Amino acid sequence: MTIIYPSAAQIDEAAALLDAGQLVAFPTETVYGLGGDAENPDAIARIYAAKGRPANHPVIVHLAPEADPGYWVRELPADARKLIDAFWPGPLTLILKRADHIPAAVSGGQDSVGVRMPSHPVAQQLLSAFHARRLGTGKQGGVAGPSANRFGHVSPTTAQHVRDEFGSAVHVLDGGAADVGIESTILDLSRGFPALLRPGHVSPQQIADVIGAAPRLPDGSDATAPRASGTLKAHYAPRTPLALLPFALIEPLIAAFDQSGGGKIALVARASSAGEWAHAAHVHFVAAPENPQSYARDLYGLLRALDRANVERILIEKLPETLEWIAVNDRLGRAAAAFEQEE
Incomplete structure (x- = not known):
């Protein structure tokens, strides 16, 4: 089936909404995200309110292809650079120490932040358009984007799924069905060693092949791990038992x-x-x-x-x-x- 992607005018309209602090649902290769300006605490609060998401549960910042990941973090270690080169754009989120100028709200109050660069062409166009609006302002224009569904429910992989969740309350960009279908792999690099917090399309073996060390796997014993999206015991649930x-x-x-x-x-x-x-x-x-x-x-x-x-x-x-x-x-x-x- 041929997918008709949003026009340039529709992309610009969505970027303008983000710039005004409003929310936009957008496609990624994993699932659809509910996006808001990652440097605007009011926009982040709107995401949490729309989803019914606990305020201490962090969201992931999505970056444009031309964005500087180093802007969002205190430092970009060598392993992070290797993984970015290998898997970005793509379904890998890296958890790193959050830069002081990035609002704590995007991280659920933690000193870390999750960042990724999606590969879906519509996501990239939206992120690039929003990034361009921030040129000359000293800001980068990242988009905080948890899955576009009510908190704890099944994530959306089509635009219709988003409409089923929010009706007309959220502006939706339609980019067809997600290719991967589940959320990104989340890898923590904020504590000096690699730890897998949420498995996804990028496998532990692929990560090990790039950085030369196998990540610690999630087994419930990592008490110092930062909170991360989609890692609560109960999540992704349908309404039927x-x-x-x-x-x-x-x-x-x-x-x-x-x-x-x-x-x-x-x-x-x-x-x-x-x-x-x-x-x-x-x-x-x-x-x-x-x-x-x-x-x-x-x-x-x-x-x-x-x-x-x-x-x-x-x-x-x-x-x-x-x-x-x-x-x-x-x-x-x-x-x-x-x-x-x-x-």
Whole structure:
């Protein structure tokens, strides 16, 4: 399908809104972001209010291709420069010590800041237009941009997903469906060693190949790690109750649901696992993508579709616990945790 990107006039209009302290939802290669001027505390406050986001939960600053990352941080260490050269523009966020002139609000009050440079052409055009408006002012024009959804809910990967969340209250630039489909990898470099805070499309092995050291993986034991976007235990959740289980534990739940005489139950599993349950009258079956990249790209759209499918519960087959699946496992685990807390 041919994607018609926003015109230059539409990009300029959106940049003018950002310049005026208003919010603009924009596409990136990962998910759609809810953007505001990263150097304007009032605009940042509007982001938090629109999302219902806790004020101590930081947002990521998105930079134009021509922007200077060093403007936002106290220093840019050698490993950061290597990773920027290797992965920017792209789905990698770096956490570094925040420069003193950058508002603490963008970091949830912390002394660190997350920065990235998206690769989506519409994001780049918007960021460049906003950056150009700041030339000669002493400011850089970065855009704070968490995912464009209500806090804790499923992230948007299309412009329609954003409209479903906010209606006409937020100006939206349509750039088609996101290619990656889950949020950026977040790597902390603010403490003198690399630590993965949120897995994503850029893998731990790719990071290690560039900087010559494997990042510390998130295991719940890193008590000194800075807070980062999307790292709360419960996150990315649909409205329909969701459970993530080995298929051996899913089967008795499906059988019991059938006997209860209720409505339909959703099953997301490999076709080889589902067997007869894929065709059961009370089961809404979705064949799970076979590789991590396809699963990640389809995940949020699938969860939103299941919210509209009139099912009473979503059962998802647990994925292999290998590094190639770490990002999808992270998102599914946090989605399921939202309902574990309620039980």
